[in-house]
Amino acid sequence: MEEMHVLLRNKGKINPEDAGSYISAGGYEGLKKALKMTTEEIIDVVRESKLRGRGGAGFPTYKKIQFALNDAEPKYVVCNADEGEPGTNKDRILLSSDPCSIFEGMAIIGKAIGAHIGYIYMRAEYSYLVPILESALKTSREHGCLGENIMGSGFDFDIKLRSGAGAYVCGEETALFESIEGKRGEPRYRPPFPGVKGLFGKPTILNNVETLANIGPIFMNGADWFRSIGTEGSSGTKLFTVCGNVKRRGVFEFPMGINLKDLIYEVCGGLEEGRTLLAVQTGGASGAVINKDQIDVMLDIDHVSDSGGRLGCGTILVIDDSNCIVDIVRNNLDFFRDESCGKCTPCREGGTRLYELIDKLCQEKGNVKDLETIEDLAETMRLTALCGLGHSTAVPVLSSIQNFYEDYIKHIDKEGCPVCSQMGGKQA
Ligand SMILES: Cc1cc2nc3c(=O)[nH]c(=O)nc-3n(C[C@H](O)[C@H](O)[C@H](O)COP(=O)(O)O)c2cc1C
Ligand code: SF4
Structure with a gap:
């Protein structure tokens, strides 16, 4: 393309x-x-x-x-x-x-x-x-x-x-x-x-x-x-930064509305041999995590949000099946809790508590009640934090629970998560 x-x-x-x-x-x-x-x-x-x-x-x-x-x-x-x-x-x-x-x-x-x-x-x-x-x-x-x-x-x-x-x-x-x-x-x-x-x-x-x-x-x-370039609601071109598990990473310029699947498989050469797609995080660390069935979508400001994603600044993180989605979200939270300026309570306290709870899940010490608290806390941050940093902290958490509920449950029931078990519950 x-x-x-x-x-x-x-x-x-x-x-x-x-x-x-x-x-x-x-x-x-x-x-x-x-x-x-x-x-x-x-x-x-x-x-x-x-x-x-x-x-x-x-x-x-x-x-x-x-x-x-x-x-x-x-x-x-x-x-x-x-x-x-x-x-x-x-x-x-x-x-x-x-x-x-x-x-x-x-x-x-x-x-x-x-x-x-x-x-x-x-x-x-x-x-x-x-x-x-x-x-x-x-x-x-x-x-x-x-x-x-x-x-x-x-x-x-x-x-x-x-x-x-x-x-x-x-x-x-x-x-x-x-x-x-x-x-x-x-x-x-x-x-x-x-x-x-x-x-x-x-x-x-x-x-x-x-x-x-x-x-x-x-x-x-x-x-x-x-x-005349792009889509009805999002005119012009867009710079997309594609990173993660694709063969060809980089910054690419396309008209708004390019299909996400085409960007991953045609422009970026798809995934490494033997790997399958687990998830895509659209819009950077503060973006939504969507699953492989949601990637046939136009990347512009409105269409991608309609399908549960977020265009944000146009960063696309491709995640293959060698990763654990809960661990990826833990990484995001580690970043946000570190970067919280501390001015408002929902983000200062909530960001750290969220990290601790997700970390507990990765260590396979969590339970269903923890998962409910995670959702509740993230929703509270989304609604009450003073700035977008606090709101964004909730986005990967809530979207991943919605789109990868089974993966969360795996960390709680007897089945366990093979990726987290291999890492001894530690962050990748
Ligand atoms: C925590 C946080 C970090 C942000 N970082 C950036 C950034 O690095 N660059 C940027 O252009 N906008 C960033 N924004 C968005 C800006 O506040 C602002 O909305 C944007 O720069 C407006 O420019 P635009 O109308 O041209 O998009 C950030 C917002 C938040 C809440
Ligand atoms: S939400 Fe914004 S203002 Fe509140 S602590 Fe976080 S970074 Fe600071």
């Missing part, structure tokens, strides 16, 4: 450190058009494109722009390059191969809301990319595509880089603002929402790297062109 490269169109073809190279490939043409438009015209293009956020929630991008249209000054545009979801690599590919496409999207949104400063917040592990981005910023300014009076339009917009210290929760938008402000990265209570009171208490639009990288091509080629 042929990939469709919109976001990856320049990967390996241009020098990412040199804006001149990006411009020679048609870069900043979308910004040139947007600079001649009014706020309403820019919003119309984004609305008609039907672009939805690629950071996980799939929120319509034009609505965020509208939320920040108020009188408060200054305003900010923030790029979320925290990419903390385990196994996810897609934003790194864009940051390292085509950073100017991200700057272009930020500048267009800046023009729409009248922001003059943008921030790119990168996870600590991506610090090695800072020199590439600094050079791309410098050369973008030299070509008049960033800085004062961009392309003679009278509009000023520049971008600053900030690095995190290595916390998953800092990918949550309000914790990210706290971190940029030099505070401990903990989510804020909402409302107020970022469009009203975001970074430094000012109206802010925050988008994922991949969302922003789509904006330039939309303005260059038009909203109709963008909408």
